[in-house]
Amino acid sequence: MTVATLPTRRDEAYRYADLAALEALWPLPAERIVLGVGEEGAKAIVVDAAGPQARDIEIVLGEGASYDLRVLNAARAYGRVAVRVTLGKGANFHFGAAQLAGGDQTLEIVTEVVHAEPDATSHQVVRSVLAGHSTGTYLGRVVVDRGAIGTDGEQSIRAMLLDRTATANARPELEIYADDVKCAHGCAVGELSAEGLFYLQSRGLPPAEAKKLMLQAFIAEAFVGAAEEERLTQAAIAALEGLL
């Protein structure tokens, strides 16, 4: 995904990027993870730097390999995590991400998952919580190559706007060149339920605590089952507290 020249807005994967912030970081160091036949791996990334931060990760999974990637994107300025995954036969990729933004932050998660061979599975869960004038973007392409029958690809994308001034961009995309595949995507942008908040407050929780509890539950799905679930959850709660 890394290119020598700084991308422009015409490049779909950078359409909502903070290009000025990106320029200072360019070119991004290439990070490459390659798993051989039947290998397993997992990684948890927390992006929470005070300054702009961008990661560009390429993952190649061999036959039957399995990789679990979790991302907490809570950069305080500009935070971008781009992941390109190529799945071999019967490989499995699980991606869980939460991004939490406030102020005038721009956060984005960009994924491209290529099912190059048959019977691979990919499962993506992305939850964004956006306050103030922040922008949170998820661009996710799932490509099923010719002959990659038996593919199972799933994207579950949800964003919660805490203020009407925040912006969520969510674009799950499917490109399928094979028959007999199962691909599903769901995408929703919403606000916290006023009824739920009143219910929690009526039991004694102050408004900020009630919101925090509901948001914690909202992002929990991104980190459930992760080896570092506790660390990610605690870091996410700390970031949420900063937004409320």
Add this chain to the structure above:
Amino acid sequence: MLKIDNLANEVAGKPILKGLSLTINAGEIHAIMGPNGAGKSTLAYTLGGRPGYEVTGGSVDFEGADLLAMEPHERAAAGLFLGFQYPVEIPGVSNVQFLREALNAQRKSRGEAPLSGGEFLKLAKEKAGLLRMDMEMLKRPVNVGFSGGEKKRAEMVQMGILDPRLAILDETDSGLDIDALRICGEGINAIMRKPDKAVLLITHYQRLLDYVKPDFVHVLVGGRIVRSGGAELALELEENGYEAVAA
């Protein structure tokens, strides 16, 4: 304990309560009955402080404080509990986590020490036992996948844990089968029938009042209390209907 004086309000610009007055003393159980649309649930939500229920007149004094000036969580900490007609589902938040945080938030605002995890679980287990609710259910997300009867029993468990001074129970009997009705009734008695506590039961039917005997029954029609009496008034309503009694 609670003194409602000439309370009037609007919901979405429409007047609902039109000068309602009611006094509840410690140790008393009051029932409010009335036809659909009379303002019963509106009264409960207004006392609970639900956004959108705008008070346009009157006052509510709760234990010497201006209830209407308080936020919903402050009303809870002051000792008010609102039992919902339709308890809300909160996916992903377990009952145990929610109730412990809620109880400790209340205790904190009253200057009391928080309960530890162990202390809380012991308390929750005791109150769940009163309502014959399995602790496993309290580990599940709030009201998610609960039947109508389980939701109402869970409300009563919450009430037991939070230990309020005044409980306003909005149609706690709706959606209950005969056994659940009895269990909830016994739960209300065990938790709230005490000299320093009071209950306001909002109901359509006499049947809950067979288990929770009210000291006073009020008939709410058109946003006002049109008649008050003892427990026998509920029986009269059951026999003759609201129209005859309110006329």
